[in-house]
Amino acid sequence: MKRFESVFKKIEHRKTMVLAMLNITNLHASVDDKEILKGLTLSVKPGEVAAIMGPNGAGKSTLSYVAAGRAGYDVTAGDVTLNGESLIDLAANERAAKGLFLAFQYPLEIPGVTTMTFLKAAMNSQRKQRGEAELSTPDFMKRVRAAADKLGIPQDMLRRPLNVGFSGGEKKRMEVLQMALLEPRFAILDETDSGLDIDALRIVADGVNALRSPDRSFLVITHYQRLLDYIKPDSVHVLAGGRIVKSGGPELAHELEKNGYRDYVADAA
Amino acid sequence: MTAIVKPLRTPAETGILEAFAASAALNDPARSVREAAIARIADIGLPGRRNEPWHYTDLRTLLKTVPPVAELESATALPGAFVIDGASQIVFSGARMSQSGALPAGVTLASLPYDAQVSPAIPAGEALVALNAAFALASAALVIAPGTHAGALHIAFRDAHEAAASLARRVRIEVQAGASVTIIESHESRNGLGHLTNTLIEFELGDGAKVHHVRVNSCGDEANSLSTLAARVGDNANFATLSMTTGARVSRHQIFIRYAGEHAHVALRGVSLLRGKQHADTTLVIDHATPNCESREAFKTIVDGDATGVFQGRIVVAPHAQKTDARMSSKALLLSEGATMNNKPELEIFADDVQCAHGATCGELDDNLLFYIMARGLPKREAEALLLEAFVGDVIDEVEDETLREVLMDKARDWLAERT
Ligand SMILES: Nc1ncnc2c1ncn2[C@@H]1O[C@H](COP(=O)(O)OP(=O)(O)OP(=O)(O)O)[C@@H](O)[C@H]1O
Ligand SMILES: [Mg+2]
Numbered sequence: 001m002k003r004f005e006s007v008f009k010k011i012e013h014r015k016t017m018v019l020a021m022l023n024i025t026n027l028h029a030s031v032d033d034k035e036i037l038k039g040l041t042l043s044v045k046p047g048e049v050a051a052i053m054g055p056n057g058a059g060k061s062t063l064s065y066v067a068a069g070r071a072g073y074d075v076t077a078g079d080v081t082l083n084g085e086s087l088i089d090l091a092a093n094e095r096a097a098k099g100l101f102l103a104f105q106y107p108l109e110i111p112g113v114t115t116m117t118f119l120k121a122a123m124n125s126q127r128k129q130r131g132e133a134e135l136s137t138p139d140f141m142k143r144v145r146a147a148a149d150k151l152g153i154p155q156d157m158l159r160r161p162l163n164v165g166f167s168g169g170e171k172k173r174m175e176v177l178q179m180a181l182l183e184p185r186f187a188i189l190d191e192t193d194s195g196l197d198i199d200a201l202r203i204v205a206d207g208v209n210a211l212r213s214p215d216r217s218f219l220v221i222t223h224y225q226r227l228l229d230y231i232k233p234d235s236v237h238v239l240a241g242g243r244i245v246k247s248g249g250p251e252l253a254h255e256l257e258k259n260g261y262r263d264y265v266a267d268a269a
Numbered sequence: 270m271t272a273i274v275k276p277l278r279t280p281a282e283t284g285i286l287e288a289f290a291a292s293a294a295l296n297d298p299a300r301s302v303r304e305a306a307i308a309r310i311a312d313i314g315l316p317g318r319r320n321e322p323w324h325y326t327d328l329r330t331l332l333k334t335v336p337p338v339a340e341l342e343s344a345t346a347l348p349g350a351f352v353i354d355g356a357s358q359i360v361f362s363g364a365r366m367s368q369s370g371a372l373p374a375g376v377t378l379a380s381l382p383y384d385a386q387v388s389p390a391i392p393a394g395e396a397l398v399a400l401n402a403a404f405a406l407a408s409a410a411l412v413i414a415p416g417t418h419a420g421a422l423h424i425a426f427r428d429a430h431e432a433a434a435s436l437a438r439r440v441r442i443e444v445q446a447g448a449s450v451t452i453i454e455s456h457e458s459r460n461g462l463g464h465l466t467n468t469l470i471e472f473e474l475g476d477g478a479k480v481h482h483v484r485v486n487s488c489g490d491e492a493n494s495l496s497t498l499a500a501r502v503g504d505n506a507n508f509a510t511l512s513m514t515t516g517a518r519v520s521r522h523q524i525f526i527r528y529a530g531e532h533a534h535v536a537l538r539g540v541s542l543l544r545g546k547q548h549a550d551t552t553l554v555i556d557h558a559t560p561n562c563e564s565r566e567a568f569k570t571i572v573d574g575d576a577t578g579v580f581q582g583r584i585v586v587a588p589h590a591q592k593t594d595a596r597m598s599s600k601a602l603l604l605s606e607g608a609t610m611n612n613k614p615e616l617e618i619f620a621d622d623v624q625c626a627h628g629a630t631c632g633e634l635d636d637n638l639l640f641y642i643m644a645r646g647l648p649k650r651e652a653e654a655l656l657l658e659a660f661v662g663d664v665i666d667e668v669e670d671e672t673l674r675e676v677l678m679d680k681a682r683d684w685l686a687e688r689t
Pocket of ligand 1 (some may be wrong): 031032034036054055056057058059060061062063105
């Protein structure tokens with residue numbers, strides 16, 4: 001029995017080596033004819049939490065938009081694959097249905113659409129595209145209540161139009177609520193820590209940690225080591241000038257906190 | 270020297286005169302009123318871009334042909350006709366009016382010969398009203414006695430005709446002091462028929478009267494639908510109307526409001542959902558002739574395909590109409606390259622102590638919002654539908670009656686679902 005198990009483990013391990021969950025290879029992308037991503041390569045394994053740090057304007061959000069399928073970005077070279085499947089030609093909703101989630105740096109306000117309505121539409125739409133049955137209203141309500149409680153989101157907020165008049169921190173919490181309900185395979189968090197107070201940071205980090213699992217990965221974009229104290233990354237990457245210019249373990253974040261980006265910015269330029 | 274050169278008659282103008290001459294049914298006790306009206310039309314022609322209120326809706330060219338006057342009730346029923354649960358029905362089919370179920374106590378309905386007297390809210394010699402006078406074969410008067418709470422009455426124009434017809438009708442609704450009523454007005458006909466319909470609805474609100482009016486234009490896709498709504502509003506009266514247009518190839522809904530007392534409140538709302546080659550015009554004139562009155566106008570238009578939307582709103586505040594409070598907004602969303610919206614709000618203020626505001630916007634759906642929603646899993650058309658539903662829902666939400674609100678929302682959702 002034992003021997004078999006270890007054989008299986010080996011095979012599984014080999015598979016993950018070959019098949020990274022998210023694979024970005026030599027990605028070049030421009031917006032309005034301006035090249036922002038200039039040959040970016042990065043791969044994230046199943047269960048891995050990868051952190052990206054980098055100076056303002058380096059292309060971090062651009063990377064997240066290109067991965068999520070926002071219109072207006074020209075991918076001129078390279079590829080982004082999720083579980084071995086190229087995402088480049090898929091619409092944003094198709095990528096979402098395949099398990100990609102982006103927590104926005106600046107979540108948008110949707111006037112006239114209550115948070116509840118929005119959450120239900122999103123969950124059922126993804127289920128439909130995957131050929132799964134729609135959630136019943138009671139089942140949906142139960143899930144939303146439980147997830148909202150965990151994130152300290154009051155019920156009455158769910159009856160308000162999504163993000164309209166929400167504070168910066170409330171909007172970020174709402175992004176994490178959406179992530180928790182949509183249960184993605186791969187989540188990109190773009191500065192989810194900015195705008196959060198000290199308590200909210202812990203709540204949100206706990207929310208993310210609760211979702212960590214061997215078959216779910218995260219790409220956490222942040223400017224601050226503090227978030228990485230709560231969400232412990234497996235790898236840290238420096239994005240500067242549209243490329244990953246340095247990769248390392250958690251210690252790299254500490255080094256950046258101390259020395260800043262001066263060593264990398266010169267390189268990238 | 271400038272000479273007044275009368276432009277050559279268009280096929281529609283010739284058609285109008287021919288249809289009038291050919292109809293035996295128009296030879297009735299109202300003949301002298303009709304002849305005076307048709308003489309005026311022969312003289313001035315159909316309204317078109319030379320007439321300012323018709324600048325964007327040139328009937329001389331938009332109307333291609335004029336079908337014969339419908340003389341008989343259609344034999345067949347219209348499939349899936351629009352019905353409101355719990356409302357008494359007054360049904361117009363062709364030239365015939367019928368009533369199903371008893372009218373509530375305090376409500377009387379009479380069929381009347383056409384008379385030349387029209388609501389004082391209507392400008393003298395107005396073109397559509399003249400056409401109505403020439404052609405109307407059904408003319409009815411509804412009276413709600415003082416203090417009566419009449420509930421909901423549904424006036425259904427249900428034209429099941431299987432050939433194109435000209436159909437003109439008129440309903441006068443007098444809501445006497447302290448009375449209240451909800452009027453649902455619906456227009457339906459078969460697709461593919463170039464009907465020419467002309468409806469004149471005149472409200473007279475006594476002191477303290479309250480009217481909720483909801484109009485639904487679901488005419489067939491080739492219909493030409495002309496409509497005039499006039500209301501004279503007494504002291505402390507309350508008049509609210511919402512018109513939803515999804516049907517007809519060419520439509521014009523014109524609203525004339527005149528205040529006849531003080532402290533009255535008027536709310537005019539509209540939702541137009543247009544696609545294909547539809548042309549839909551909403552034109553309103555609010556005459557604040559008295560002090561201390563309020564008016565609110567909120568119109569939303571969604572234009573898809575090669576359709577055209579028109580909104581013209583004019584608020585006139587007379588010199589002595591102090592403390593008038595009027596706010597008008599018209600917002601449009603264009604969903605395609607071929608879509609057009611003409612938005613023309615106007616204020617004419619002759620009093621100094623008033624609060625008046627107007628705003629008109631015309632834009633597209635926000636790409637950033639669409640991306641955000643799509644990134645959560647909704648396909649593009651569903652993401653658009655979510656935003657569009659919210660866009661029109663905002664106006665529909667103002668309808669007081671919950672059943673009607675739901676009916677209107679469902680109609681909007683049906684329209685959106687046909688896009689996805
Ligand atoms: N439409 C555009 N046209 C030209 N340049 C653009 C456009 N959109 C973004 N950029 C530029 O692309 C670069 C990368 O922007 P991005 O938002 O990806 O940076 P970031 O790394 O997320 O920065 P931050 O840390 O401030 O969030 C910036 O220099 C930005 O000005
Ligand atoms: Mg950014």
